Amino acid sequence: MIAEIVTVGTEILLGNIVNTNSAYLAVECANLGLTVYYQSVVGDNEERMKAVIRTALDRSDVVILTGGLGPTEDDLTKEVTAEVMGMPLVEDAHSKERIERYMKEYKKNNSQRRITSNNYKQALIPEGALVLDNHNGTAPGLILEKDGKIAILLPGPPVELKPMFTEEVYPYLRKKQPEIIYSQVVKICGIGESQVAEDIQDMIQAQTNPTIAPYAKIGEVHLRITAKASDEKEGKKLIKPVVRELKRRFGRNIFATEAEKTLEEAVVDMLRDQQLTLALAESCTGGEIAARIVNVPGASQVFTHGFVTYSNRAKRKCLGVKKATLKLEGAVSAKCAKEMAKGGCNAAEADICLSITGLAGPDGGTKETPVGTVFMGCCYNGKVVTREFHFTGNRTKIRQQATAHALAFLRECMMEGISKSE
Template sequence: MMKAEIIAVGTEMLLGEITDTNTPYLARQLAQLGIDMYYQNTVGDNPARITGLLAQASQRSDLIVLMGGLGPTADDVTKQTLTSFLKRPLVTDAAAEQKLHEQARRLQHALTANNYVQAQLPADSIPLANRTGLAVGSWTAVDGRVYVTLPGPPQELRPMVSEQLIPLLAKQTHHVLASRMLRFFGLTESVIATRLAEVIDAQTNPTIAIYYQFPDIAVRITARAQDTESAERILQPVVRQVQTLLGDAYYGEGEHNSLAQVVGNELIHGQHTITAAESLTAGEFQATLGSVPGISAVFPGGFVTYAAAQKTAMIGVPADTIQAHGVVSAETAQAMAEGAKRQVGTEYALGFTGVAGPDNLEEKPAGTVFIGLAGPAKTVVREFHLIGSRNEVRARAVAWGFKMLQNNLPE
């Protein structure tokens, strides 16, 4: 059984300036391959201390992964320290160097000597191409051990791990992996864990892992087998079982998918037009919707109506409704949704009103939210009592708006 060790390099992590999200991510990926993890280290940008950890790791681990410190600045010392430890020179990877030149031409700037460091790796290594950045990673096998270097930025590290490192490791472990990331919204992590407890306890292959990814919950199901077809055959029944147990909370799947992306695509493919009138969310729903490519085909525009007077002036919410029921009410949420739909002429419209906090409003506690959804045949309104900071309440309200919309779209 292969034993792995992680060395996360970066003084900024020791100072608490950034949080290391790479180590838990990589640990999960290695665990799915059946690779044991006994040591995780964080070290500053100091060659002597990195060398000390390499010396320890080389005595106790088969796979040593260094993350961070591959860039062009003076404090990026990881690959230089590794080559010194291994007594190997740095060499240039032609593909990585070409990418440097292509970016320089595109941005119309000249490359400096330190830029070329990003294209270097230890001699006799397998390059790990960086699809989203410039610093090449490396796989170096020495005396029965493997030393891996990965870039620090998560948006560069994760594709390199999934697309390059994992396939290399799978060959070492003689396993083929099949994995599905199912995404859920509307249930807490504890509720999901309870509903899946028997399934999780019964499974060793495939494995099931639950991840809280605010405001969603993701469930990764991973099967191991000798070939892809066998792995998929093991995987499919458990995927269906998990979807059944968690019911309507399921909204889609994918490593980088989101509720907004899924619902936005459903709107586009179904040619369902949408608008919104927002109070407590202050345009956050519309901004999130606007991040979906192609959404302009079905989203002509919307409204941000914080003040009561603007709710009346912009979308025709009756002043009597606000006077009788208050700004934070089911009646106002309904009138906002129906008014926005009427003004823009869309098939669907959402109205958001509530108390983001931290203070109460109209004798209603922070976290009280009403969302109205006006559709082709009727308007539905839901009341929520959300927890968290002001921004978390707003984000949860936006997510619930997307979920309400998804639940009411035609099949």
């Protein structure tokens, strides 16, 4: 079945509220095996809402509308949808009783609040519609079916929408859509999107079910493998050989096969598994690598020190970088990165230390050392390796790329045990 998502609310058009509902519903529709071709946002205007809803019902089997179910005059979703589908509004005694009970309980906590008549607007429902009780607010949800088309009306607040969808709408749509979509993510670091795409071109050209879709993130490439199946067990069976082949092709560049697992979590897990302690010596990233590491619960077991040595003086004082190195080679150099890594290991008495120094811009670059030049060093097992990178973009983008590549470099050094020294 083809589904369409329509979000109602002028406040969303104005940017006052971020539209997270559409993203949530799109994921849930994909999980159900529904195909979503269109998403739209329309303000609280009756004529424009009619046009959007008519168009959506013409081209889609299921239209999911969010927002505009409240008690005020500009809450028009139910009224407009009912008119478009030719379903007159009637009072629903069950909904009215629930609204009264909810309002009386609320009034107990605020004696100045009174129950206004406009709240009962929410008890009017399109005749023949299925009512979805709202356990987290007053506006009930609705499912309207007519002439082979389905309109599902959900409240706008995510705290009301999400449980209603999970408890009521998902089971309803599951019965309508026998197939499900099952997917798994393979996450890759250390190589770029173009290389990954080239390496799986034959798989993409031959694919039918399941399919592979690449997504680029800063410093990472994610491959989503998606299968249509009758149930989760069959979906897993279809995806398993594809994941096995990707592991064969990309090997150690794969850091996760779970959607939730981050690169920093993979690094912390590796440190924990190898019983290593980590120190970081950062310059141009200003502590961003440390920030990502400490986002991981349990990082304190492995991460001991983070040095942010932004100035040359700090590099000398905290990490023991030689004055001659800074004078002759410069702070943005392989030798400085090497001495930072070694000095960080010694100062923190850590098993491994990653260092980073570079030019994030926008100023300070030269022909020999342009903006975006970054050097990294890793000291482990008494050896130090360094690597030179060249990133593009503005200051923020360069720092983000440097942080992501630093985590990948650290992971690579641990896997190799730093087999060679500079």
